[in-house]
Amino acid sequence: MKEQLQQWPAPLFRRWVLTIALGFAFLGIGTAVWLALNDRVLLMLSIVMFALTLGKAVMMFRSIALRRYEVVEGVCVQISSLPFQKCKKVKLLDADGNERSVLMDKQTRLRIGGRYRLYFRSGNHTAVSDTWIRSSLAAGNLLGMEDLGDFTDFDEKIE
Numbered sequence: 001m002k003e004q005l006q007q008w009p010a011p012l013f014r015r016w017v018l019t020i021a022l023g024f025a026f027l028g029i030g031t032a033v034w035l036a037l038n039d040r041v042l043l044m045l046s047i048v049m050f051a052l053t054l055g056k057a058v059m060m061f062r063s064i065a066l067r068r069y070e071v072v073e074g075v076c077v078q079i080s081s082l083p084f085q086k087c088k089k090v091k092l093l094d095a096d097g098n099e100r101s102v103l104m105d106k107q108t109r110l111r112i113g114g115r116y117r118l119y120f121r122s123g124n125h126t127a128v129s130d131t132w133i134r135s136s137l138a139a140g141n142l143l144g145m146e147d148l149g150d151f152t153d154f155d156e157k158i159e
Contacts, residue, residue, distance in 0.1 A: 008064055009071075011144025012119055016060050023053030060143075063121065069143055072100055073117040075151045076110050092116070104142055115148035 005013065030046020033039055063069060074092030077099070081088050087103045090110060094100065102118065110116065121141040 004065060009117075009119060009144065009146070011146050012060075012064050012069070015144050016057060016064065019053055019057045019060060023050045023057065026050045026053065064143075068122045070120045070122050071117060072102060072120065073115075073148070074100065075115050076112050079110060079112060081106070092118075108142060108145070113151050115151060117146040117148055119143040119145070 008016075026046045026049040030043045030050075033046075034043040072092060072094075074094040076090060077093045078091040079088060080090075082103075086106055088106050088108075090102050090104050092100050092102065102120070104110075104118075119142070121143060
């Protein structure tokens, strides 16, 4: 199991660990408030949040262990805001010169000219679509992101 975890990409491992830590934080805060104020409602809510985050961590573990994710790597060449939607359209140019468009959450920070490796959930449509529902689903399918440096660094590594 330890060898399997070491093979995971660093951003995916980090997100999995932080999800588990968040679950225990919910439980710890709820327990502390219950001990201090005897508030059973908050304790029950924190137990529910703990169970939900652990469930999410289990689903993430299965997805990552079975490699049910897509990797998109390239140089960011364009970032477009989509009006009235919670996502933005990002165009990436890969090493072969192919251009890929993906929908990402508006809060994801990218810069034009930067090289990125993006990890998306498999099965979701990462390509740009015209429907609002698909763009809403695509906004939350980013599992992790690695900043690989600027485009000039990429040229030096190839040579």
